[in-house]
C-alpha cells in the first residue's frame with residue numbers, strides 16, 4: 284500500500300487496519316511528489332499487488348491529485364490505483380462525476396471510494412471498481428461491508444435521488460465552479476487562497 288502523505292485520516296486508519304489484518308507492507312510518499320511515488324513503486328517491485336492510494340481532492344489543502352501522472356506510474360509499475368473522491372463527487376468535472384471526469388479519465392481509475400455525506404447531502408459511502416483490476420475487493424473489505432453492500436433503504440433512496448438531481452441539473456455544478464472561482468479571485472480581508480490546482484481551476 285503506497286499512500287499520499289496528506290490522505291484523509293480515514294484512509295490512514297484503513298491502511299493501519301489492513302496492515303494488521305493482511306500483514307501488508309505500507310509506504311507513504313511525499314504529498315503529490317511523483318518522483319517519490321516512483322521510488323516507492325520501484326522499492327515495492329517484488330510485491331504481489333501494489334496499490335497506490337490517493338485522495339482525488341485533498342481534504343486538508345483542497346488541491347487536486349495529479350491523477351494522470353499517478354495512473355501513468357501505476358501502468359508502468361503494474362500497480363492498482365485507489366482514489367477517495369469524497370470531496371470531488373458532485374463538485375469536479377462538467378457533470379460532477381469527480382476527479383476522473385475533471386481530467387477526462389473516466390473509467391481509468393481502478394477503485395474509487397466516496398462518502399455520500401458531502402455534496403450529495405446523505406450519509407454512508409460508495410465504491411466503484413474496474414472488475415478485472417480489483418476482483419477480490421467485495422470479499423476482502425469486510426469492515427466496510429455494512430456500508431458498501433447493505434446501505435439502509437432510506438440512504439440508498441435519498442442518494443439515488445441526489446445523484447439523479449445532479450444529473451438533471453448540471454448548471455448547479457457550473458454555478459459551484461463559478462462561486463469557487465469568485466472566492467479565489469476575491470482579495471478581501473481573510474481571503475488567502477492557496478496556490479496550485481484546486482476545484483476552482485479550469
Ligand SMILES: Cc1ncc(COP(=O)(O)O)c(C=O)c1O
Pocket residue numbers: 291293338342367369370398399400401406407
Ligand atoms: C477525503 C475524505 N474521505 C472520507 C471522509 C469521511 O466522510 P464521512 O464523514 O461522510 O463518512 C472524509 C470526511 O471529511 C474525507 O474528507
